[in-house]
Amino acid sequence: MSSTLIVLNLKTYLEGTGEGAVKVAQACKEVADDCGIEIGVAPQFCDIYRVASQVDLPVYSQSLDPVGAGSFTGHAFVQSIKDAGAVGTLINHSECRLTLANIDASITTAKDAGLKTIVCTNNVATSAAAAALGPDYVAVEPPELIGSGIPVSKADPEVVTGSVEAVKRIDPAVQVLCGAGISKGEDLAAALELGSVGVLLASGIVKAADPKAALEDLVSKV
């Protein structure tokens, strides 16, 4: 296995909900097995258990609330995420922003439970800030490019190289992913060339006519 990481965020796409989440995850696993690149999926909370118990691939939560056991209703509690079979979590996705204090607490909470942490950011400055909190990964995604079909690696390569540089300066142990508009083999290749170790992506694969074929294209240039 290379150290490259691909994480597929299923969001609330119908194609990635319920049984659909299992099917997309199965496609991810097949492609990962073929190409030797690690591919994880981030299904909705309700689908984590179903995906993790039926498909042998890394499952991430889409978010995590830094609450403990107790009187919290409607929260994403680390223990339920872990018991459901997740091995990691996204934190602070642009569609699920947290306060700075809660990003920090979510990282600590996830680490204590043995979950990998991917903190999403929107520019170089926030990538640097997130790195100071010591997550496993920072995933930089300019919000205006998310779902646009225009890959960040082409539209704004400086946000990737700038984040890689800023993150390394603050904590060399933190790795950088990039996202927004990624869907093709050339996008992943460009992302790696810019210094990131992988990509966070969503609609380009989940909503593709044939997700498995789209994934095969994605990994075809590396």
Next chain:
Amino acid sequence: MSSTLIVLNLKTYLEGTGEGAVKVAQACKEVADDCGIEIGVAPQFCDIYRVASQVDLPVYSQSLDPVGAGSFTGHAFVQSIKDAGAVGTLINHSECRLTLANIDASITTAKDAGLKTIVCTNNVATSAAAAALGPDYVAVEPPELIGSGIPVSKADPEVVTGSVEAVKRIDPAVQVLCGAGISKGEDLAAALELGSVGVLLASGIVKAADPKAALEDLVSKV
């Protein structure tokens, strides 16, 4: 079956997380089968599928976000909740408050998906307001009594009778539950006497040394 309804909110209690959620739900089912009163459970999002696929009782989500299919990360999408096996949802619990517009949209979203709706409120005025939105149930819970062990039926019976009266005036089709501090048979009996059709409860049962015995006590006076 009577028309009485008991809903047990598992919150993020460790005893009601993961496999624990299944065990508590199993206890609920056994007591419900014995006494003929409907008992539902509201596990965490991650546990809905596991509980619903293993135990034959009504499962509620702890919350629901009024978002559709699409670019939403970390949200509680109605379709994933339904696909996981839930038959209803809490909305606006005091630990997971929504805006007025989102309470309304959550009710509409849940109804369109065939889910039962229980809107939580904190006093007579908000019970009346919630009733105007047409949910199946309004569950009034004075926040200061939640988890207190002091039953609302004893500490503040007027909030229950006032809510029943206000709700009936606005929409007689909406039924009233009450909650906060409820755990014993006399609490449920008092709740019904005050005009509510049931209770929403949590720690008094979930954190009991023997949840099944606690549930048996709860239903012993009706």
Next chain:
Amino acid sequence: MSSTLIVLNLKTYLEGTGEGAVKVAQACKEVADDCGIEIGVAPQFCDIYRVASQVDLPVYSQSLDPVGAGSFTGHAFVQSIKDAGAVGTLINHSECRLTLANIDASITTAKDAGLKTIVCTNNVATSAAAAALGPDYVAVEPPELIGSGIPVSKADPEVVTGSVEAVKRIDPAVQVLCGAGISKGEDLAAALELGSVGVLLASGIVKAADPKAALEDLVSKV
């Protein structure tokens, strides 16, 4: 004076900020004096004192946080709003949504301080819900029409008549305003004909080349 009410929300428009707020308020006062219709302005928090101390017209806050005196930073405390000279407040504007519990608490807090309350809503159901909380006014504004230039009275008259009817059924003491896309004399006339007692408006006047002339046109048909 008629019982008609016009409230001009200055939002964060540059033309209605700082000294600009005073000028717009002055225009409102002149038109109100001429036509005998009550016109109020809702400037930003920072501008309430300046407007209220320099122009003799009713000043509303754009929002109010239901917090008391104490350890609250960055909140809109009722006493500071009142001390600055406001006579009322908007609550739950679509650009500043509150939870149901906080709408209720804001109304109570404002009333206790002698401030008039205008609760904004987005459809008939939420207008009914807001009426159940007993504010002075409910201002219904379909969010999709706000700032559109398409008057709610033309695009969706049923949301106005439906709100008037629903509000009256729940509490006849509550009056209905309508808003969104309102800027011309015919819009105000239509709003009154649909049963509302006035309008909440913003960009159509504040961003007009000549706000005073725009206001004169607004009141010209009643």
Next chain:
Amino acid sequence: MSSTLIVLNLKTYLEGTGEGAVKVAQACKEVADDCGIEIGVAPQFCDIYRVASQVDLPVYSQSLDPVGAGSFTGHAFVQSIKDAGAVGTLINHSECRLTLANIDASITTAKDAGLKTIVCTNNVATSAAAAALGPDYVAVEPPELIGSGIPVSKADPEVVTGSVEAVKRIDPAVQVLCGAGISKGEDLAAALELGSVGVLLASGIVKAADPKAALEDLVSKV
């Protein structure tokens, strides 16, 4: 003038609201003039204009929303804050937390308008993260000590020294304030000794029987 900075957050204390804000600010100015240490006040939004136009001392906003001119209601728009006479702003106070993206945008927005920026944080990790965003000051305040009367310099000196060290490593141009429980001369002296350049404080002065005397004590040891 030394480079020491004292900022007094008036929160929503009745003693620091409306005319009270002016009086407290006047006391601050007198003590600052006497001792040569810069003292600023952060009144509520509604009181900024009144304080800034009547007392000649640095006025800070308690928060700032990173919105531009336009359709934003109930927001703290930078231009209104500046027009009212503020020279700086607190950002992300523990009682007014922002998302990471909004802290970054608030700093940029404030800087573009020529306002000084003080970003509040809760521990060493978030102090480091905030420093990466390039504000003028990071003010570290362990939330559990705020309003406690137990000075952070005594209860948790490591959070101050740790923040100073982490911030300097990331951006030596950023200075550190500390807060929580500060009220006496020995607290300020200890804060400076731990490497911070000043303090952010509130109740210890605002709610003192004689705020001016309390301020005189505060500056007596430096």
